[in-house]
């Protein structure tokens with residue numbers, strides 16, 4: 001029986017959890033993992049795929065005539081094809097393997113930015129970006145004399161896209177925008193941003209690190225110029241990420257890493273580059289992680305992205321409906337149009353203390369600025385506690401989370 005056949009509507013969380021060894025590990029008994037926005041757990045199908053590579057056909061790709069390496073190459077390139085299909089890319093060679101979303105942004109900021117940004121050009125980003133989609137643009141602006149401009153975040157945790165008409169000008173050369181916030185869960189209408197940017201021929205880079213794991217993305221339909229995300233936030237291994245780029249942009253921009261595997265010809269003082277996608281994949285890649293990411297996508301597809309999205313939405317609404325009436329709780333971000341990421345504060349208590357209290361009850365949540373200091377500045381806070389859910393979380397876990405919230409409010413009120 002396939003995984004899909006064992007899972008009825010809505011998601012059979014108990015059945016899904018059986019695929020995740022971490023939840024069955026004796027030391028983790030009773031653990032409620034609510035930190036999938038930081039990294040997700042990995043199903044046995046992914047772990048087995050990596051084990052198989054290492055035990056059965058570990059070898060380097062592309063350069064060998066023997067069977068072991070042919071198998072590794074086939075696995076690697078097959079994963080590229082799977083990923084291209086998963087996000088609706090027109091060609092597999094528009095998929096570049098990187099170490100993660102962070103490296104992917106840097107590839108564009110350096111490889112595209114250094115070649116095409118000129119003094120006085122404007123780069124438009126938002127106040128809701130993860131540092132990964134902010135700092136590389138600060139550096140690109142400094143290197144190339146470009147000017148950074150920001151789409152504002154309002155107090156509801158939504159971007160003020162109405163201001164696009166004023167913000168996008170003839171000088172706008174590039175727009176870098178998140179598809180969903182890792183702090184507020186807010187989803188962004190990136191299609192609207194892309195349409196507006198394309199009216200002035202600006203290039204748009206979309207950070208899909210939080211969106212791709214939770215809802216179907218089609219880069220062709222969005223008409224995104226670049227789109228990037230990380231494997232470890234979508235059940236895949238760490239150390240692997242994706243940079244999607246339209247063929248014309250990838251062809252036009254420069255490689256960022258130089259060395260083996262990315263050349264066409266090499267002479268004493270000059271070299272020429274291989275064609276796409278290999279021009280961007282210098283050196284030995286994280287081959288088992290690539291193949292493992294392919295297995296993660298297969299797992300997600302078997303369950304169905306639409307069902308995962310519905311499950312996530314129902315958990316989030318269930319949780320918010322119970323949190324919102326609580327007097328001592330402040331919730332950050334919008335009620336609707338959000339991913340399963342809930343940042344909150346308990347009045348008078350530091351987020352780290354909240355997270356430590358939850359840990360003492362065997363619930364893993366995150367606290368801090370979540371690599372999004374501009375959001376903290378805008379909302380005039382230093383940190384939040386954050387709970388994030390995924391396909392292996394259940395309503396019973398949310399019930400426990402809410403019980404511990406009540407407990408925490410009671411516990412800390414004694415010290416206030």
Ligand code: PLP
Pocket residue numbers: 037038099100101102103130132133178180181182207209210230241
């Ligand atoms: N963008 C967003 C929205 C994120 O949430 C993260 C990680 O939390 C990143 C980018 C960076 O991802 P990575 O650390 O995997 O490169």
